[in-house]
Amino acid sequence: MGRMTASSGRRVLLAAPRGYCAGVDRAVIAVEKALEQYGAPIYVRHEIVHNKYVVQTLEKKGAIFVERTEEVPPGSIVMFSAHGVAPVVHEEARQGRLATIDATCPLVTKVHKEAVRYAKEDYDILLIGHEGHEEVIGTSGEAPDHIQLVDGPEDVAKVEVRDPSKVVWLSQTTLSVDETMETVDALKTKFPGLVSPPSDDICYATQNRQLAVKQMGADAELVIVVGSRNSSNSKRLVEVAKLAGAREAHLVDFADEIDEAWLEGVTTVGVTSGASVPDVLVEQVLQWLAERGYGDVEIVKAAEESITFSLPKELRRDLREEAAALVAERGGSGTSVA
Numbered sequence: 001m002g003r004m005t006a007s008s009g010r011r012v013l014l015a016a017p018r019g020y021c022a023g024v025d026r027a028v029i030a031v032e033k034a035l036e037q038y039g040a041p042i043y044v045r046h047e048i049v050h051n052k053y054v055v056q057t058l059e060k061k062g063a064i065f066v067e068r069t070e071e072v073p074p075g076s077i078v079m080f081s082a083h084g085v086a087p088v089v090h091e092e093a094r095q096g097r098l099a100t101i102d103a104t105c106p107l108v109t110k111v112h113k114e115a116v117r118y119a120k121e122d123y124d125i126l127l128i129g130h131e132g133h134e135e136v137i138g139t140s141g142e143a144p145d146h147i148q149l150v151d152g153p154e155d156v157a158k159v160e161v162r163d164p165s166k167v168v169w170l171s172q173t174t175l176s177v178d179e180t181m182e183t184v185d186a187l188k189t190k191f192p193g194l195v196s197p198p199s200d201d202i203c204y205a206t207q208n209r210q211l212a213v214k215q216m217g218a219d220a221e222l223v224i225v226v227g228s229r230n231s232s233n234s235k236r237l238v239e240v241a242k243l244a245g246a247r248e249a250h251l252v253d254f255a256d257e258i259d260e261a262w263l264e265g266v267t268t269v270g271v272t273s274g275a276s277v278p279d280v281l282v283e284q285v286l287q288w289l290a291e292r293g294y295g296d297v298e299i300v301k302a303a304e305e306s307i308t309f310s311l312p313k314e315l316r317r318d319l320r321e322e323a324a325a326l327v328a329e330r331g332g333s334g335t336s337v338a
C-alpha cells in the first residue's frame, strides 16, 4: 500500500565523490589546450582517458587517437595518455621525430619511479594489476627484467622469485582495494619478507569512489555506475557495489543504455561514476531516473577531494616549431624513418 505514487519512497543515492579525478581533469584539459595553442591535429597515443564520450568530444575538436606511435606522421605533436607509457615509447617518439606532451597522471608516474628504484636495488617486483591494461604495460616497461604481473589472488601460486627476502609489491592505481589486499595477503603468506610500497599505489580517487559506493551498496537495491567498459576503476565500482550488498549493479556509458527492467521492485537506486566520466553524463542518468519517479536525490558523501595537478610543462613550449626542427635536423620531408 502507499506505493502507487511516483514519490512513494523512491529515491536516488548519489555518490560523492564521483567522476573526474585530478589526473583525468588535467589530461583532458591538456588535449584541449594543445588544440587551442598548436591547432589540429594533435595526436593522442591511446584513449586520453578511458571514456567514450570524452574521446568522441575531443575527436570532434581535432584530436586523432592512435594505438601505436608509428601511426603518427613525423613532425607531428603526440600526447601520451593519463595511463602512462613505457620508456621505449618515448624512444619511439624520438625516432619518429615527434614532439611529445606527456599527460601521464602524476600518481602513475609515482609508481613508475618506485619500480625504477626497486629495480635498481635489484628487487623482484610483483606488480598487482590487470593483464593488458595500458597502465600495467607502461609500468612494467620501466623494468621489464624485474617486474612480474600478478593478476589477482589466483595468480599467486605461480609466482616465483630469485630471492624471497628481496621482493616488493606495487600495484596499478585503479584496482579494488579489498581484492588487492587479498592478493597481498596471499603473497605475504608465500613470501613473509615481502616489502610494501612506501605509500598507497591505488590512488586517492579510486579509493574514495569505492568508499562511497560501499556506503550506498547496502541501501540501494540497484547501483548504476556511469563509465566505459574499458575503464578499470569504473568496472571495480560495479564489483564493489555488489559486494556491499546491492542486488544488481550495472555499468552504462549513457542514460539510454539503462534497461527499464532493472527498476522492477527497486525503491533505492545508487548512482556513481568512474574517474574518467564527465558529470554531464551523470546528470542525464539522474534526469532519466527522475522521469521514472526517482526524483529525490540524496548525496552519500564519503570524502572531500581538493587535489589538483598542474598541466604538463611541455604546453609552455612551441611544439610545432620543435617538431619541424626535428624533421629538418634529420633531413627530408620526414616521410621515412631510417
Ligand code: SF4
Residues within 6 Å of the ligand: 021, 022, 023, 024, 082, 105, 106, 107, 108, 173, 174, 203, 204, 205, 206, 233, 275
Ligand atoms: S584514477 Fe587516479 S591514477 Fe588514474 S588518472 Fe585519476 S588520479 Fe590519476
